[in-house]
Amino acid sequence: TQLLEQSPQFLSIQEGENLTVYCNSSSVFSSLQWYRQEPGEGPVLLVTVVTGGEVKKLKRLTFQFGDARKDSSLHITAAQPGDTGLYLCAALAYSGAGSYQLTFGKGTKLSVIP
Amino acid sequence: DAGVIQSPRHEVTEMGQEVTLRCKPISGHDYLFWYRQTMMRGLELLIYFNNNVPIDDSGMPEDRFSAKMPNASFSTLKIQPSEPRDSAVYFCASSRAHPLAGGQHTQYFGPGTRLTVL
Numbered sequence: 567t568q569l570l571e572q573s574p575q576f577l578s579i580q581e582g583e584n585l586t587v588y589c590n591s592s593s594v595f596s597s598l599q600w601y602r603q604e605p606g607e608g609p610v611l612l613v614t615v616v617t618g619g620e621v622k623k624l625k626r627l628t629f630q631f632g633d634a635r636k637d638s639s640l641h642i643t644a645a646q647p648g649d650t651g652l653y654l655c656a657a658l659a660y661s662g663a664g665s666y667q668l669t670f671g672k673g674t675k676l677s678v679i680p
Numbered sequence: 681d682a683g684v685i686q687s688p689r690h691e692v693t694e695m696g697q698e699v700t701l702r703c704k705p706i707s708g709h710d711y712l713f714w715y716r717q718t719m720m721r722g723l724e725l726l727i728y729f730n731n732n733v734p735i736d737d738s739g740m741p742e743d744r745f746s747a748k749m750p751n752a753s754f755s756t757l758k759i760q761p762s763e764p765r766d767s768a769v770y771f772c773a774s775s776r777a778h779p780l781a782g783g784q785h786t787q788y789f790g791p792g793t794r795l796t797v798l
Contacts, residue, residue: 606791606792607789607791607792608684608771608791608792609723609771611786611788614786654723666778667725667739668725668787669725670722670723670724671722672722
């Protein structure tokens with residue numbers, strides 16, 4: 567099983583601040599996904615990055631896939647209370663016997679204080 | 681469109697009891713996944729189905745766990761007997777494409793069932 571390390575584990579910031587969270591691994595991935603999970607709900611896909619060095623923007627969120635396709639970052643500009651949630655990265659990993667599964671990091675829990 | 685539907689939303693039971701969790705995937709989705717989420721271990725895949733057939737159950741913790749998908753619109757995850765360490769939030773997700781579809785692969789998660797085993 568491939569291991570995805572996310573940092574920081576917890577982050578509490580004031581509304582309007584910028585922040586970056588990270589997802590790292592020693593393995594190379596064909597693609598990597600970011601999800602956001604709000605309390606009491608399931609994760610919701612934000613973006614999929616496929617190409618090394620790729621940058622995708624979703625309003626105030628900027629996602630980057632590392633050149634070597636081993637790491638990714640999520641940058642939020644001018645954070646708002648609505649950004650509060652658990653941010654999970656996930657990558658496809660070979661689990662044996664011809665099967666692939668989505669492996670998740672443990673997430674970064676973000677709190678944006680008004 | 682209705683999303684993935686799970687029931688019950690909350691379940692509290694005593695150790696040794698049988699627990700059955702239910703899931704209705706999004707219509708037209710050929711893949712169904714069961715996950716378990718805890719603070720310690722994060723989100724872990726337990727098993728997934730393709731066209732109602734179990735493909736990979738390597739994440740199922742032990743024989744106390746079993747999953748079935750009798751038809752394209754219904755799946756169950758059963759724990760018998762349940763133990764306190766099974767306490768977690770269990771998610772069901774569905775997708776239209778195989779995970780190897782890469783950029784086109786989107787899993788849609790249900791709201792989860794929060795299981796507490798006393």
